[in-house]
Amino acid sequence: MPTYKVIAISGYKPFELGIFQKDHPSAAFxxxxxxxxxxxxAETGLEWILISGQLGxxxxxxETVFELQEDxxxxxxxxxxxxxxxxxxxNEKNKEWYESILISADFVDSVTKKKYENPAQFKLKNQFFIHKSDALLLLYDPEKEGSPRFLYEMAQQVDGYPVTLITFYDLQQIVEEEQLKKYEF
Structure with missing residues (x-):
């Protein structure tokens, strides 16, 4: 098991997964x-998780990090x-969700200190995340393109930069594991 101090996490936006509520049953999986x-x-010394705060x-x-912070x-x-x-x-619900995350985060900042101007700001964010982290954890399946593709492709260009994907197959495995837990006495 590799040891990392900082990992970046990203992945699909909710609409790319066909999820339109933050508490949809799929979110638990x-x-x-x-x-x-x-x-x-975390058990081997992970200190920081970096996200850009996008929905999904x-x-x-x-939310997973907040749960893990208990232990x-x-x-x-x-x-x-x-x-x-x-x-x-x-929309208001998404803003409330986002604000609840920001309030509990340990650090909040912006790569570009200005409002949205152009797509280059997303590229700068991706570069920043790769440069400032030891590895990337990405909810992304190369079989189903979506917004994480750009970060994934950029990360692939960096020699020796570890990328772990959570694919749809991995999610299906989780669903099956969780269902088995329910039926075990």
């Missing part, structure tokens, strides 16, 4: 998949957005 990957890293995989990962209080969450006020055009 996504969080279980994150926990399965993060827990052994990243906020579910943040690993030294584990910290940094939310580093690509630009200021990224939630500006989100």
């Amino acid at each position: 996504i969080k279980a998949a994150f926990k399965k990957e993060i827990l052994p890293l 995989a990243e906020l579910w990962a943040a 690993f209080p030294e584990l910290k969450l940094a939310v580093i957005t690509p630009f200021l006020e990224q939630e500006e055009k989100w």
Whole structure:
């Protein structure tokens, strides 16, 4: 098991997964998949999780970190957005979810200290995450393209930079494991 001090986490946005509520039953399986990957890293000294605060995989990962902090209080969450006020055009429920994550995060900042101007800000965020982390954990399946593709492809270009994918097959395994737990007495 490798030891990392800092990992970046990202993945699909909720609409890319056909999920339109933060508490959708599928979210529990996504969080279980994150926990399965993060827990052994926390046990070997992981200190920081970096997310950019985008809806979906990243906020579910943040909720997973908060749960893990009960047993690993030294584990910290940094939310580093690509630009200021990224939630500006989100609906109220999503803004509330995002704000609840920011309030509990250990560190909040922005890569570019200005509001959205152009897609280059996302590229800068991706570069920042790869440069500042020891590894990437990505809820992404190369068989189903989506927004995580850009971060995934950039990470693939960096020699020796570890990328762990949580694919749809991995999620199916989690669903089956969780269902087995229910039926065991």
